[in-house]
Amino acid sequence: MGDMNRRAGSAAASQPTQSLTLDGNEQGFATTRVDALLGWARKYSLFAYPFVTACCGMEFMALTSPRFDLARFGAEAPRFSPRQSDLLWVVGTISQRQAPVLKRIYEQMMEPKYVLAFGTCASSGGFYDNYTTVPGIDKIIPTDVYIPGCPPRPEAVLDGLMLLQDKIAGGEAARRSPGVVKPRFDPPHAVGDLVQLRRSASDPRDLVPALHEREEKAL
Amino acid sequence: MSEAVLEKLKARFGSAVLETHSDFGDDTAVVDASVWKDVARFLREDPSLDFDMPVDLCGVDYPSRTPRMEVVLHLYSVSKRHRVRLKTRVGDEEMDGAEVDSLVAIWPGLDWLEREVYDMSGVRFRGHPDLRRILMYPEFEGHPLQKTYPAERTQPLVPYRTEDEAGVPIQKQPPFGPDEGMPFGRRALPHDGTSAGEAAWSKPGEEN
Numbered sequence: 379m380g381d382m383n384r385r386a387g388s389a390a391a392s393q394p395t396q397s398l399t400l401d402g403n404e405q406g407f408a409t410t411r412v413d414a415l416l417g418w419a420r421k422y423s424l425f426a427y428p429f430v431t432a433c434c435g436m437e438f439m440a441l442t443s444p445r446f447d448l449a450r451f452g453a454e455a456p457r458f459s460p461r462q463s464d465l466l467w468v469v470g471t472i473s474q475r476q477a478p479v480l481k482r483i484y485e486q487m488m489e490p491k492y493v494l495a496f497g498t499c500a501s502s503g504g505f506y507d508n509y510t511t512v513p514g515i516d517k518i519i520p521t522d523v524y525i526p527g528c529p530p531r532p533e534a535v536l537d538g539l540m541l542l543q544d545k546i547a548g549g550e551a552a553r554r555s556p557g558v559v560k561p562r563f564d565p566p567h568a569v570g571d572l573v574q575l576r577r578s579a580s581d582p583r584d585l586v587p588a589l590h591e592r593e594e595k596a597l
Numbered sequence: 598m599s600e601a602v603l604e605k606l607k608a609r610f611g612s613a614v615l616e617t618h619s620d621f622g623d624d625t626a627v628v629d630a631s632v633w634k635d636v637a638r639f640l641r642e643d644p645s646l647d648f649d650m651p652v653d654l655c656g657v658d659y660p661s662r663t664p665r666m667e668v669v670l671h672l673y674s675v676s677k678r679h680r681v682r683l684k685t686r687v688g689d690e691e692m693d694g695a696e697v698d699s700l701v702a703i704w705p706g707l708d709w710l711e712r713e714v715y716d717m718s719g720v721r722f723r724g725h726p727d728l729r730r731i732l733m734y735p736e737f738e739g740h741p742l743q744k745t746y747p748a749e750r751t752q753p754l755v756p757y758r759t760e761d762e763a764g765v766p767i768q769k770q771p772p773f774g775p776d777e778g779m780p781f782g783r784r785a786l787p788h789d790g791t792s793a794g795e796a797a798w799s800k801p802g803e804e805n
Contacts, residue, residue, distance in 0.1 A: 474752065512753070
């Protein structure tokens, strides 16, 4: 092996090397896009640390299961060491007794790190306005996104996750500003294909109106 | 249903059984704190009673009564299939003398329940093997389920971040605040031990 490497090295050295440096504006163009590239890479590879303390955990399980499929966002891999994770999911009520633990977990995480408050209790303490509950994790650690709900529906959580992705893609400037949940609408061209979850139907084809149209076309 | 249990208690302990009733089918005996352990041992060891399962133990604070604190024990007999509720009353307004005998020697399962009653209500159990707080942290002062514990008092272990540190508003915004608009709206009572606070408790209908 050593011989081969030396031979390859000497062969490369004997050939004329091509210049890879770029001149003028092209160089500047490359550096300004590095941030965007980093943000793009980060937002699709969030390693999650689930800090699950209460009933919201059940909804978190629904979120990570195939129906809602957190894996679409590249955020499905849990890392049960704070040193390996980017995103701290605080799922559930945080008691005063847990607060030092939560703070320590946050401090052990590596930069860049993000915190997502899952549910009303993590966001504000909810109706636990009493001697034992922290009134929102933002009293202890910086929080990027708040997801209200008791518990929040998985769609709401996905909305919050997309909001966090927007913040990450926006870089440092976006991170310092508080997150605002934007209203989202189903794309108009897809409405017919969306499953109507709330409707109970005797004919399963009724759940997806587009299936009827396709059948009629086939006939 | 098991009023025979109450009859046996009255026959055995006489005037130490302060009152009994069977409201809503729940046979209840209020006994003097001095015979708390004797009554418990009798209920456990008498073959015709055989209360082998302590269901629950809790403390109830009645701030306008003396004695103020009530300790409530629910018992069930798996073999005889009968239940009884046993109460005793201890402690004056300042919680002096809020002490009863520990029943851990009779039902080892009461260990953590007695710790919980101690933690939440401040009743001390004589002879408990390890009477420490069980739910709250050791640094916590006071007993949160006593009616004199201020409803809005918190004792954070980690100092809260200030809004300057956070850079964004983190305090509750109107209309949310100390009184969250809940239907049972919390009354702010003076908790400095003055008579104003006690008066508010004895007349719950009035605003102070």
